[in-house]
Amino acid sequence: MNLDGYLKKFTKLRTGVSRGQVKPHKPVMLLAILSLIENKKITSNRIDYSPYLLELFKRLFDIVKSEQDALNPLLPFFYLRGDGFFHHRPFSEEAQSYKALSDPGSIKKFTRIVEYAYLDEELWAYLQDQGALNTLRDGLILSYFPKYKAQIEGIVKEEKEISGYETVLKSEPDKIKETKSTYRSTAFARIIREIYDYRCAACGLRLNLNGLVIIDAAHLIPFSESQDDDPRNGIALCKNHHWAMDKFLIVPGADNLWHVSSELDDRIEGCKEIITLNNRKILLPQDEKYYPKSESLAWRYTRILR
């Protein structure tokens, strides 16, 4: 199929209609995928049902949704298969279960059966060209969301900036450039959550659903003091442990263990939960090059509440 053929398909998606309004889910999913390809978050013809995709889907969806539209990215990720260019790759042992699927079911069930989605090879090849990608994106925006053109283009531009900053932070953290603070903190948060695999480095809590992530990215030496967004000056924590670290009730040590302030009283039932963290291993990133820097750990350690 040529580019024009795909443009027609993109602008005539088989979307549902509710109360006279076209459901925005499918075009939003495609807009999110185009951005991830443009920003090299998707680098081969393999589209994972990833936190990056879900977070971006949510950002775009929040702009265009109407009152009756529920946030459910799994629906378009499933039903786009009916539009002739978007396909699923089931795990080899699940091929039969996939054939039997008439709806996606739960996220748990779907991701057990489907490994990833992919596009027509020809479409994938077109999307490597910025001009073709822009043509398809413009087609989506003008067909479905002309009212929100400026806002969507604003997000697309922001995503580009954030991704650019993420690349610098990951590969050359010493060369941190001046960036708008909102981009800066989003990029830092995304990287930290990703390298810690969306898991709290203290308790292991890990929960992300439809682009909602429970894990925060915390600076070891606060940014206000260090201006240091190097991922090795960061750690992923759940809300409770983030708060406790901010208050120096818990600190990660250079011995790769957690240390708990002796001010916490183990006779108080409610304190035990935090005290049991003492001397437990920090749940570090898989990639050693992102382990926390010793000077960042030392900064925390000397400030533990005594």
Ligand SMILES: [Zn+2]
């Ligand atoms: Zn935690």
